Amino acid sequence: MRCPHCGFEDSKVIDSRDNGETVQRRRRCERCSDRFTTVERIVLNELMLVKRDGRREPFSREKLESGLRHACQKRPIAVGQLEAIVRDIENELYKLGKAEIESSTVGELAMERLRRIDAIAYIRFASVYRSYPNLRAMRQEMDRLLEDVAEEDAASGEHGANGKSARNEKGRPRSG
Numbered sequence: 001m002r003c004p005h006c007g008f009e010d011s012k013v014i015d016s017r018d019n020g021e022t023v024q025r026r027r028r029c030e031r032c033s034d035r036f037t038t039v040e041r042i043v044l045n046e047l048m049l050v051k052r053d054g055r056r057e058p059f060s061r062e063k064l065e066s067g068l069r070h071a072c073q074k075r076p077i078a079v080g081q082l083e084a085i086v087r088d089i090e091n092e093l094y095k096l097g098k099a100e101i102e103s104s105t106v107g108e109l110a111m112e113r114l115r116r117i118d119a120i121a122y123i124r125f126a127s128v129y130r131s132y133p134n135l136r137a138m139r140q141e142m143d144r145l146l147e148d149v150a151e152e153d154a155a156s157g158e159h160g161a162n163g164k165s166a167r168n169e170k171g172r173p174r175s176g
């Protein structure tokens with residue numbers, strides 16, 4: 001990286017900041033001591049999905065997003081939340097650093113995230129994606145989900161329902 005001031009090729013990194021998706025490096029030119037910043041980011045290659053039947057198709061962010069959107073229809077999930085999930089999955093996929101990825105990996109990543117935000121959306125997505133062989137299999141999945149939800153509720157629940165213990169404030173009769 002040439003110094004923008006004098007064109008010299010060597011610079012010293014004096015500070016670097018990792019922002020997750022990018023790394024910024026503060027550099028100092030070895031000749032003129034001018035300071036400048038460089039940004040490093042991963043170049044996304046085209047990612048191929050390997051489908052169950054062995055066919056390949058390029059990973060499509062739009063396709064993933066529309067699948068998720070269908071599952072989330074009329075659920076209390078913000079558009080921003082969905083976009084964040086898509087971004088998150090995409091990052092995860094590229095982090096794997098492979099040119100080809102089983103399409104099932106994408107589905108699993110999506111389900112994992114949906115499960116955390118909305119059980120109904122999760123079941124919808126899973127029912128399309130996993131294509132449960134029968135009602136029983138689907139029911140088992142729901143039972144597991146219900147157990148998890150119950151556990152989470154118990155863990156994050158309010159500290160007991162002491163609804164009946166409403167104090168009656170006795171105003172002391174004052175004589176005077």
Ligand SMILES: [Zn+2]
Nearest residue numbers: 003006029032
């Ligand atoms: Zn310089």
